[in-house]
Amino acid sequence: MKILIDNASSHTAKLTKNFLDVEGLELLPHPPYSPDLAPCDFWLFPKLKIYLQGKDFNTLQALGTGLYQYSKSIPGGEYRNVFYTWVERLKLCVSAGGDYFE
CATH class of the missing domain: 3.30.420.10 (Ribonuclease H-like superfamily/Ribonuclease H)
Structure with missing residues (x-):
């Protein structure tokens, strides 16, 4: 599954990136x-x-x-x-x- 989020610091934080990776979510470039x-x-x-x-x-x-x-x-x-x-x-x-x- 792909997800679009903006570049807010809470969205680009390591913890968020790890969560998205574990959940198998691919970030769309923004x-x-x-x-x-x-x-x-x-x-x-x-x-x-x-x-x-x-x-x-x-x-x-x-x-x-x-x-x-x-x-x-x-x-x-x-x-x-x-x-x-x-x-x-x-x-x-x-x-x-x-x-x-x-």
Whole structure:
């Protein structure tokens, strides 16, 4: 199985790399500083900001429950569409030689 993660220090740490190796996960290459390629950055986090705006959660558990319920409310087709958007963004990145693109 292949996995795409960004170049955050927690993702490139030796412990993480060892875990991925033991689990048989192959890392896909990711250009440095490319939030435009991370579905969480270009799709999920903006949606979460809107969802969380003005809400108060008294506990971490309440926050977790709210985020879980929100994620379950997103139609499956939307996840599929963001996958196709991600593939198109990867193509743009390759066309730009790994440089920033819009």
